């Protein structure tokens with residue numbers, strides 16, 4: 433019974449899913465071990481973030497990875513509601529040492545990495561990297577020995593299949609073993625989860641907990657948040673499963689949320705003021721193909737000090753997506769789209785609008801374009817990018833959407849004349865990529881000598897220098 437995905441229970445009377453309602457929807461396991469009883473605390477929550485990604489996903493440098501992870505906790509950190517310690521390239525031994533020798537107990541253990549449930553031995557595992565860079569698995573029993581009885585109030589497993597319980601013995605799943613061993617609450621995933629939904633779930637969950645909400649109430653608020661973060665297209669809010677020995681338990685003593693919301697407004701204003709003098713580039717993710725574009729834009733804004741990048745959204749004017757049939761493809765025509773959108777940058781207060789569409793794009797007899805305009809200065813304040821067919825090729829290893837966006841930003845900023853079709857090195861952002869080869873879009877790129885030579889005036893050189901920083905934003 434417990435192996436069913438109960439989070440999907442739908443109530444025909446309310447016409448909604450119960451987990452999104454005021455019902456406290458948490459799970460529990462059968463165990464004779466009492467849960468650790470830790471009173472709610474005041475002061476910031478202590479969070480240990482453990483990152484173990486042994487499958488070659490660690491393409492970022494330590495500093496970048498630290499930034500990316502800390503940015504997920506930014507709101508809590510800014511409001512001084514949490515202290516976050518990071519354990520990168522974690523091994524079971526490092527985790528053990530961090531918990532055993534902590535000066536004060538951690539309230540929350542947040543694991544980012546991979547999990548696996550193996551049917552053949554009916555047991556859940558977390559996957560770590562060992563000292564030699566190989567894979568080291570940690571079964572649920574050993575994990576429980578490392579984690580339990582250390583004063584941890586909550587374990588958040590941002591890893592797949594950690595919510596799945598055993599067939600014979602339900603408590604052999606990763607989350608179940610921890611709960612059965614006495615950890616008061618565990619959040620795990622029952623299916624592979626979209627990264628953005630995992631992030632928005634824990635972000636809201638932690639915020640609600642810091643405000644003094646109970647685990648049950650905080651989980652509900654977090655599900656509601658996932659629901660709108662991904663614009664209601666999926667049912668990812670049901671993927672996190674929340675185990676709690678006592679859903680009414682709180683981690684923090686209640687605080688007035690209004691106080692912190694004012695702090696947030698102040699810091700938002702401060703950021704806005706700091707951005708005032710920058711050249712504003714808006715990224716319109718027209719078909720919402722890139723869910724974490726806001727984080728990418730923040731990063732691109734932070735790596736240089738002349739341009740600000742922000743996501744914009746507006747309803748597409750009627751007829752925006754009208755396409756023209758040409759042989760076997762229906763294309764959006766760049767010039768027509770430009771006519772429909774040319775007033776948008778001004779309306780939105782932007783210096784340039786980058787419109788990302790997921791349809792094939794053509795201009796004159798040039799079909800299947802990636803980037804338009806092909807001539808600098810031709811479109812004034814609007815660039816169009818067609819991601820048609822490309823996003824599926826972003827494997828997350830060598831080719832990432834982050835790098836694709838960084839290269840796009842660099843090209844927009846540098847604004848040079850593209851190479852002639854097929855001419856020059858393919859790893860230059862201005863290579864005329866007729867075949868839409870993904871390595872010339874999301875691989876490692878640098879400006880070629882010919883493109884550099886186009887930059888003669890000091891202001892061109894300045895733009896090139898900034899564009900290079902953007903190119904290197906995700907090395």
Ligand SMILES: [Zn+2]
Nearest residue numbers: 860862880883
């Ligand atoms: Zn070039």
